[in-house]
Amino acid sequence: MNNRDQILKAVANGKPAPKPLSLPDWSSIAPPPDLLVSFEQFVQAVGGEVLFLDNTEALQQLISTEKASGGFIINRAGEGGVVDEVPDSPRLLESVKIAYIRGSIGVAENGAIWVDESAMGNRILPFICEQLVLVLRENELVADMHEAYRRVQINREGFGVFIAGPSKTADIEQSLVIGAHGPKGLTVVLLPAL
Amino acid sequence: MLTVGLFVPCYIDQFFPQVAIASLQLLEKLGCRVVVPTNQTCCGQPMANSGFAALAAGCDKNFIRNFAGLDFIVSPSGSCVLHVKEHLSDQHAPTEAARIRNQVYELTEFLTDILKVQALTASFPYKVGWHNSCHGQRGLHLSSMSELVAPDFSKPARLLQMVDGLELILPQRVDECCGFGGTFSVYEEAVSVKMGRDRIREHEANEVDCISGVDMSCLMHLQGILNRQGSRVRILHIAEILNARS
Amino acid sequence: MSAPIYPGKGADSSHARLAAIFNQDENRTNWHDQTLWWVRQKRDNAARQLPEWEQLRQWASDIKDHTLSNLDAYLVEFEKNALANGIKVHWATDAAAHNSILHEIIRTNGITRIVKSKSMLTEECHLNEYLLQQGIEVVDTDLGERIVQLRKEPPSHIVLPAIHLKKQEVSDTFHEYLGTEKGNNDPQYLTQAARIHLREKFMAADLAITGVNFAVAETGGFVVCTNEGNADMGAHAARIHVACMGIEKIIPKAEHLGLFTRLLARSATGQPVTTYTSHFHRPRAGRELHIIIVDNGRSRQLGREDFRNSLKCIRCAACFNTCPVYRRSGGHSYHTAVAGPIGSILNPNLDMKAHADLPFASTLCGSCTNVCPVKINIHEQLWKWRQVIAAEGLMEPSKKIGMRFMSRVLARPAIYRFAGSAARFIMRWFPFLLKNKSLNPWYKQRELPQAPKESFRDWYKKQRS
The missing domain is CATH 3.40.50.10420 (NagB/RpiA/CoA transferase-like)
Structure with a gap:
């Protein structure tokens, strides 16, 4: 018997009598009273910052100013103007200073933002850049992870990720250090609801 | 009048008779008729917790012989009560064993839930550092637990608040284990003593006069360390405080 | 396959010994x-x-x-x-x-x-x-x-x-x-x-x-x-x-x-x-x-009724952080990849003999069970592993002999009373027999309880009969 069948047989022999699965009633969980307030508070708590912009022009202005300063900037957010192609090789992305990426939803209970692979252009982009900017609209906030998983189809694309704050570690004596392997900073740009 | 069988754990019988005496007097003061079966020995916990539950059969039999037919069995030890509640068995007397498992109470639990005590005549004008014993707390739910998101309560603390002059002081780590753990106290001597010392350090920083709890076994361990350190802090079982004369 | 070397691992690599070494630096x-x-x-x-x-x-x-x-x-x-x-x-x-x-x-x-x-x-x-x-x-x-x-x-x-x-x-x-x-x-x-x-x-x-x-x-x-x-x-x-x-x-x-x-x-x-x-x-x-x-x-663990729900573990390590023994003995004392309370119920399944000490590295305080996000009854499984390990004969013979002796004494009221008064007698009159730091681990850093003259039963008989 191959490994697979051996394992499945051993599991079938070992497992207890079937226990039914009753799907929990997620709706019994109270949402945060104000999604926006909670979201902003948690983005800060996980080490990020929120930047409220009045319109897409303001974002475009921001990006073009950054680009003019000469650093390697990649914009992937449609609201930010021209969407840049992303090279395939990670080596070429090592020096990305800022990446602007469109998130699809933000979670009020923890500050996490869902990002689809197609929004990244290259899966490694949100991890390899020095500073990450995620762009959302205020009407794209959900209460909690239960609602988030109702809204996000996790297998629609080959890869997708919830990002909450910049990369961090506390592996040395529990001292929090921002910027472990990934971005050293995360800014969430919040545009008004459409 | 309720008839209560007083279950006196073996080490209390031999080394801390004052705790059993206080429990007896307290229950009588509160209007119970107290029966003390004189052939009781041990609940069998030391064997069972060491992996030899099978060797506790003799203790179980003897326990059932002593306490059969009693409506309430009360003991000044959360740990021993929990053991009886969870593990007492006798294949020749399964019904009686099940009945006893159901009817055995730790002292403060009995005072709170069955006697529904609302007032005491005790007086104890001292600072008392409270030690939550794990088996009483997490096993018998004598009080809320710091790990759970649930309302605060404490059956022993509620009783202590009825004692005149008593100032109750909780350590910051309100329900950390003292490190006794039965045979753990000798097989894992180093960690056991360290845990005990850490509990004591908090109580001493709070300048308590005594440390009290529902389990004399935890307190015996803490007392051993206190005495070795030459501390002025005393150890008293809660029964002794609730029975302290005005 | 070779296992990593744990610090202090030697002839006796039990948790108790490794934890004692850990505790040398208070x-x-x-x-x-x-x-x-x-x-x-x-x-x-x-x-x-x-x-x-x-x-x-x-x-x-x-x-x-x-x-x-x-x-x-x-x-x-x-x-x-x-x-x-x-x-x-x-x-x-x-x-x-x-x-x-x-x-x-x-x-x-x-x-x-x-x-x-x-x-x-x-x-x-x-x-x-x-x-x-x-x-x-x-x-x-x-x-x-x-x-x-x-x-x-x-x-x-x-x-x-x-x-x-x-x-x-x-x-x-x-x-x-x-x-x-x-x-x-x-x-x-x-x-x-x-x-x-x-x-x-x-x-x-x-x-x-x-x-x-x-x-x-x-x-x-x-x-x-x-x-x-x-x-x-x-x-x-x-x-x-x-x-x-x-x-x-x-x-x-x-x-x-x-x-x-x-x-x-x-x-x-x-x-x-x-x-x-x-x-x-x-x-x-x-x-x-x-x-x-x-x-x-x-x-195999799935087939063990008493232990199968340890497989619910999502590896959050909350039980490590809350465990008063883990915090004071360090992960290496558990001489396994997964230490802490959850490790102590998972590892005996992998190699019962090599990990027979782990279920005993606990006071059974139950804090682990309370913090577990998937409600594994960790401390109850520690207790149950102790029974399995004892039944498999994987404990030191001295412990078994001691327990057998104790169970015989405690099952017989008359012998218990005799042993109790003998113990109190020795503690009162010949305490040096017990006050030996190398033979009596209790006494190493703790005093013995003061032995009273009479047991509660003695007092009760005098007072109430």
Whole structure:
């Protein structure tokens, strides 16, 4: 018997009598009273910052100013103007200073933002850049992870990720250090609801 | 009048008779008729917790012989009560064993839930550092637990608040284990003593006069360390405080 | 396969002995205890922000119970969907099979540079040691894991692998291996040095190994949670990504992730969610994505009625941080890949004889059970393992003889009374017999109780008859 069948047989022999699965009633969980307030508070708590912009022009202005300063900037957010192609090789992305990426939803209970692979252009982009900017609209906030998983189809694309704050570690004596392997900073740009 | 069988754990019988005496007097003061079966020995916990539950059969039999037919069995030890509640068995007397498992109470639990005590005549004008014993707390739910998101309560603390002059002081780590753990106290001597010392350090920083709890076994361990350190802090079982004369 | 060497491991490598060695440095023990207690407090604060916390634990427990009761079907469903996603699925009955599957992938693809993010399963399988014997080096990329790897130590904690080390020690290690300034102990500086060192490893890697936090049967994909972003850096940079998972990592549906991601980070570190919760479903064009599904004793544990629900574990380590024994004995005292209370109920299943001491490394205080986000009755299983270990004859004979003697005395009231009065007599009149620090561990750092003249029974008989 191959490994697979051996394992499945051993599991079938070992497992207890079937226990039914009753799907929990997620709706019994109270949402945060104000999604926006909670979201902003948690983005800060996980080490990020929120930047409220009045319109897409303001974002475009921001990006073009950054680009003019000469650093390697990649914009992937449609609201930010021209969407840049992303090279395939990670080596070429090592020096990305800022990446602007469109998130699809933000979670009020923890500050996490869902990002689809197609929004990244290259899966490694949100991890390899020095500073990450995620762009959302205020009407794209959900209460909690239960609602988030109702809204996000996790297998629609080959890869997708919830990002909450910049990369961090506390592996040395529990001292929090921002910027472990990934971005050293995360800014969430919040545009008004459409 | 309720008839209560007083279950006196073996080490209390031999080394801390004052705790059993206080429990007896307290229950009588509160209007119970107290029966003390004189052939009781041990609940069998030391064997069972060491992996030899099978060797506790003799203790179980003897326990059932002593306490059969009693409506309430009360003991000044959360740990021993929990053991009886969870593990007492006798294949020749399964019904009686099940009945006893159901009817055995730790002292403060009995005072709170069955006697529904609302007032005491005790007086104890001292600072008392409270030690939550794990088996009483997490096993018998004598009080809320710091790990759970649930309302605060404490059956022993509620009783202590009825004692005149008593100032109750909780350590910051309100329900950390003292490190006794039965045979753990000798097989894992180093960690056991360290845990005990850490509990004591908090109580001493709070300048308590005594440390009290529902389990004399935890307190015996803490007392051993206190005495070795030459501390002025005393150890008293809660029964002794609730029975302290005005 | 060779297991890593645990500090102080020798003829007697029991938890009790290793913990006693750990406790010789009391300041350090205090520091270790306080550091982990702080993590426990962060967990408490995070849990208390959710009024529904206990309900979430119950739901998570129910879903895991259900999944285990139907695990074979869910594994098949997961495999089918993963294959359809273009993932290569491998099955390994044990650690050796797991290691050789990885070795084969490495060999056939001519791989030389490998990075690995945290995977307790690969620790359990001693993958790094196995591959080293084949001349293949794996670079651990989690900062804590890289620190202990450079020091040739095993991790001491499943979430915080280097929690036993002080920053001075990390600084010395980095000075030696990464050329950092001697004596610069600043965590910020040291982390930056590791970032530069590991960035190069990520960029060069051909193959990345990751663990799996959750595998979703319904979608045939898996989720990896990190704070550092190291799993993603490796997986997205390398040509081949191999994810290693135990069979118990399966959850039925995507919507269940909401529950488990809410519980995991809060229980582990008190964060509201991990920085990165990455969902892998299909390889990028031109790349490979593999999953190795490993049993290694898990199906046997599933068959043990008393212990099967240990397989619900999501590896948050909340039970480590709350355990008063773990905090004061350090992870290495458990001489296993997974230490702490959960390790003490998982490891006897893997090798009962080698881990017979672990279920006794506990006071059965029950705090572990209370913090467990999936409601594993850890302390009750510790008690039950003690019974199994005693029944299998795996305890020191002296303990058994002592217990047998004790049980005979305690089962006979007259003998008990005689023994009790004899003990009190000796304690009162010949205390030096017991006051021997080498023969009586109690007396080493504790006084004996004052033996009273009469027992309660004696008093009662006098007073009341």
